[in-house]
Amino acid sequence: MPASLRADFTYAWPTNEITVMGTEEATNVVHRRPIVEATEDDPPMHTAAPTLRVERGHAVPEEIGQILTTLADDNRRRVIVELAERPDEERLCASFDLPVSKSSRTHRWWVLRETGLVHQRDAGNRLYIRLRTEDLLRRFPGLIEAAIAAERNRLDE
Template identity: 35%
Template sequence: MKSDTGPNLPHPADDEIQLAKVLFALSDPGRLELVRQLQEAPLEAARCHLTDPEIPKSTKSHQMKVLREAGVIRNEPHGRGRLLSLRREALERRFPGLLEAVLGAL
């Protein structure tokens, strides 16, 4: 029987987060916008938006996947939707000051 919350998606362990993948994930303006939205608090995936409302849902899903697989965000079941959160502590432990430098440069 399928759960209402959907499947658990794989996330890299904190010590498996790689700098090259994080930098690649943060290099795209759309993905960077999603990270900016998660700075203050986790958000339901449906509430996160890309800068261009004409961008297809499949593109938004891909952007979230790249961020998740790089270890920048967590994407976990939450009720009938999904909750996105920034992995700020893990990124700070692995690469001190990186996230603040990137987000502060905007």
């Protein structure tokens, strides 16, 4: 058995062949059909959303549309408003009183993180969240204030 497999045991049928290959070759084997069938108009399979780039491990929005779509949800906007009240503090994700299930909360944290509105930190089995105030003020001045005003209008209705 080749040492490069780094396995204690390898099970295979007597007629099988075992080979070691690089990531590009493995990708071509696994995704052979979609790559062959792809047209020139199709985006590459490895490309992330075109409006996001990654900075220090967190997505950075480059278009306001994604942020506005994220803030259209009352619960996500409420989280942003609560974080904006104390912009320099991290909050435990479990400390937010949202009227949704645990899985829906998890999805909301994911959306907020992926759109670049919050920074999320894992600490064992706890998750902390902080508003990315400086980034948002630099890229989209007035956005936080508009979210706060929208939340106040919703509560006044």
